[in-house]
Amino acid sequence: MNRKLLLWLPFGLCALLFVVFFAGLKHPDDHVIASQMVGKPLPEFTAGPAMPGQPGTASSDFKDGKPRLLNIFASWCVPCVQEIPMLIRLKAAGAEIDSIAVHDTTADLTKFLSQNGNPYTRIGLDEGGKAQIAFGSAGVPETFVVDGKGTILYQHIGVVTEEDMPKLLAMLEQAK
């Protein structure tokens, strides 16, 4: 009896593998790639001014003792449009929001900001995705919480929604 069961074991294992693979095909992996830089100091980066009359963003701006949000966005990014009203409310609640625009141009950004509003203190144009990769950011929009010493406290992946606002504001308050 035991021996017979043993003979069925390889078949059973293969059947189980098939079920697992099939389930995997039905539910394609939608892996969220979290940055490994959370908890570490900001990487060195300089993203030159994207807009005339508004400063660019560099790692050196983040060491003045003031905690802030660093938003990674792009004018071509549809969810980013949805996020701007939330960022404007965060700004009204006292948050300073700096930003890096990826794969973007001044002309496109001018249009985007005039249509949606401009909650940003600084807007840096990321040259060749260097800053984005340095942050371990895998897409747009993403929002990092950075404390006054330039340490990354938190990474929010995706659109900032109404529900995320209290958490982000509390983190900024705590980091003071």
Added chain:
Amino acid sequence: MSARGLILALALLASPVLAQDYAEVSLPDARAEAQAVALMDSIRCVVCQGQPISGSNADLAGDMRRLIRERIAAGESPEQVRSFLIGRYGDWVSFKPEVKPITAPLWLVPLLALLGGGALVARRLQRRKA
């Protein structure tokens, strides 16, 4: 700057096209280019996640190809660049399985299976002899 980096910089200065976009253009040094391409084949595109960055049209994949070529041209080893990327995006970004405690089963299971299979075969052979 390493000797190779210096040679590359001089070669770039001498070449008629000054600004090369290494996202799409090969490195002039064939050996460095081969190293870079081998690395690109084993780095996952973080946008279209089933693909290596060598075969992806995503902008971010292009940025990573440029970063890899530039760093290798500057004298970094492919594994140094790989660990830089893993330091940013985690192990998920590399298709090359790392040997560490959590991945130990990956390496040990085939070995155990081989040993187990060997033991089964040995037992059967012995029984036949008897």
